[in-house]
Amino acid sequence: MKMNIIRINEMKDFVGEEVTIKGWLYNKRSSGKIKFLIIRDGSGFVQGVVVKNEVAEDIFDLCDKLTQESSIAVTGVVRKDDRSPYGYELTISNIKLIQMAFNDYPISLKEHGVDFLLDNRHLWIRTPKQHAILSIRHEIIKAIQEFLNNNGFVRVDSPIITPSTCEGTSDLFQIDYFGENAYLSQTGQLYQEAAAMALGKVYSFGPTFRAEKSKTRRHLNEFWMVEPEMSFVDHYENMEIQEKLVEYIVQSVLENRSKELKELGRDLSKLEKIKTPFPRLTYDEAIEMLKKNGYEIEWGNDLGSPDETFLSNQFDKPVFITEYPSKCKAFYMQPKEDRPEVVMCADLLAPEGYGEIIGGSQRIHDYDLLIKRLKEENLPIEMYDWYIDLRKYGSVPHSGFGLGIERTVAWITNTEHVRECIPFPRTLSRIRP
RNA sequence: UCCUCAGUAGCUCAAUGGUGGAGCAACCGGCUGUUAACCGGUAGGUUGUAGGUUCGAGCCCUACCUGAGGAGCCA
Numbered sequence: 474m475k476m477n478i479i480r481i482n483e484m485k486d487f488v489g490e491e492v493t494i495k496g497w498l499y500n501k502r503s504s505g506k507i508k509f510l511i512i513r514d515g516s517g518f519v520q521g522v523v524v525k526n527e528v529a530e531d532i533f534d535l536c537d538k539l540t541q542e543s544s545i546a547v548t549g550v551v552r553k554d555d556r557s558p559y560g561y562e563l564t565i566s567n568i569k570l571i572q573m574a575f576n577d578y579p580i581s582l583k584e585h586g587v588d589f590l591l592d593n594r595h596l597w598i599r600t601p602k603q604h605a606i607l608s609i610r611h612e613i614i615k616a617i618q619e620f621l622n623n624n625g626f627v628r629v630d631s632p633i634i635t636p637s638t639c640e641g642t643s644d645l646f647q648i649d650y651f652g653e654n655a656y657l658s659q660t661g662q663l664y665q666e667a668a669a670m671a672l673g674k675v676y677s678f679g680p681t682f683r684a685e686k687s688k689t690r691r692h693l694n695e696f697w698m699v700e701p702e703m704s705f706v707d708h709y710e711n712m713e714i715q716e717k718l719v720e721y722i723v724q725s726v727l728e729n730r731s732k733e734l735k736e737l738g739r740d741l742s743k744l745e746k747i748k749t750p751f752p753r754l755t756y757d758e759a760i761e762m763l764k765k766n767g768y769e770i771e772w773g774n775d776l777g778s779p780d781e782t783f784l785s786n787q788f789d790k791p792v793f794i795t796e797y798p799s800k801c802k803a804f805y806m807q808p809k810e811d812r813p814e815v816v817m818c819a820d821l822l823a824p825e826g827y828g829e830i831i832g833g834s835q836r837i838h839d840y841d842l843l844i845k846r847l848k849e850e851n852l853p854i855e856m857y858d859w860y861i862d863l864r865k866y867g868s869v870p871h872s873g874f875g876l877g878i879e880r881t882v883a884w885i886t887n888t889e890h891v892r893e894c895i896p897f898p899r900t901l902s903r904i905r906p
Numbered sequence: 907u908c909c910u911c912a913g914u915a916g917c918u919c920a921a922u923g924g925u926g927g928a929g930c931a932a933c934c935g936g937c938u939g940u941u942a943a944c945c946g947g948u949a950g951g952u953u954g955u956a957g958g959u960u961c962g963a964g965c966c967c968u969a970c971c972u973g974a975g976g977a978g979c980c981a
Contacts, residue, residue: 504944505937524938541931558941576932577916582942583930584918588973685979686907698981778977829981877981902973
């Protein structure tokens with residue numbers, strides 16, 4: 474007889490058949506002559522039932538001894554069972570022990586504190602909630618690439634080791650590059666602009682690094698970002714692409730990861746509302762709205778975190794905040810034609826207080842204007858020589874944006890803190906595991 | 907860098923200034939449908955560190971260390 478080695482998420486196709494599942498013992502319950510083994514294999518969780526009268530004695534004894542997280546191959550018949558929260562059960566006939574786990578596995582099924590869980594992140598990711606979050610993270614990344622690939626974008630990754638700060642702001646991680654100072658990249662944008670002039674529509678996808686001592690649920694010192702950049706695309710078209718991308722991400726997760734969303738207890742109706750077009754609010758309108766609601770803010774101040782939370786809470790979709798004062802934003806942003814004190818940019822704020830998930834803008838394409846802006850910001854023009862070249866040789870209007878993966882994952886999975894939205898978070902106080 | 911809070915068993919938490927406990931995990935035993943199973947038992951401690959107040963400090967005071975939440979900055 475042929476042995477069916479399957480994964481747990483394929484069980485629905487094998488009802489009534491004998492199969493073998495290779496995995497780990499997540500939990501075990503016993504009632505004397507009947508034992509319940511909760512097995513996980515990476516694709517899902519399932520309960521196996523071992524009845525004393527129906528298996529060899531040594532198999533039943535082995536069940537007694539099995540420790541949490543022991544690796545096993547279990548063979549049995551798949552049964553649909555409404556008593557099981559997983560929908561299916563395995564009536565076990567044989568168990569092959571691969572490794573008996575040490576009996577001091579630290580992660581119990583009871584409650585744990587954040588500090589302890591983060592110290593044990595390498596084991597924490599085995600639990601159902603973390604499994605669901607990381608699965609959805611994968612779905613989000615897959616959807617982003619699908620959307621961009623299907624819309625004519627070419628993936629062109631930016632360097633991670635860079636000679637200087639791109640935007641002249643943030644603190645960077647410094648490294649030694651054969652005796653010269655170099656830095657871990659905080660954005661690949663400038664390189665994407667070069668790539669967009671070569672390939673039209675491009676994107677990069679990779680890690681980015683900020684050495685800022687941020688200590689909030691929205692910040693990581695190493696996080697992942699997708700950065701599309703498009704030639705011949707203006708500020709308004711830029712926003713349309715962004716909202717279509719976000720809609721596509723959310724719909725893909727709803728379609729392909731409903732089981733994981735359910736595991737997390739996510740309110741699906743909130744995600745189902747994420748359809749284009751998204752509301753757009755100019756900075757002027759945002760300031761007015763904030764003032765009307767008792768916030769102390771003046772035109773010209775950048776929006777603070779509580780301000781953004783208030784604004785996003787006024788909508789049940791992500792909201793674009795557009796046309797910020799140029800002094801709040803980076804040097805490369807295109808001023809508005811009839812109102813040069815504001816720039817053609819947009820931040821996309823996620824609903825439910827998850828903060829800014831996209832920052833984007835139309836870039837300056839005029840040679841003289843770019844030089845002027847670099848001088849105004851006191852940036853070393855010689856460091857930007859190649860970037861300035863892009864304005865000398867066939868410059869065209871172009872736009873782009875950066876979407877933060879972990880914040881998007883946190884929002885869609887309704888996770889309190891971004892550190893659970895990346896496999897191994899790097900924060901101010903943690904570099905291990 | 908600033909503000910707030912917290913450090914007690916492997917984990918989650920109790921303990922009026924007066925002999926440091928419980929649940930879970932581990933170990934031993936019981937139970938034929940358990941869902942973080944349940945029941946009985948065993949073992950498990952330099953109360954973050956260093957000082958101070960007191961007859962007596964887990965508890966009060968000071969400093970430091972570590973962590974968490976938030977601000978600023980940003981995705």
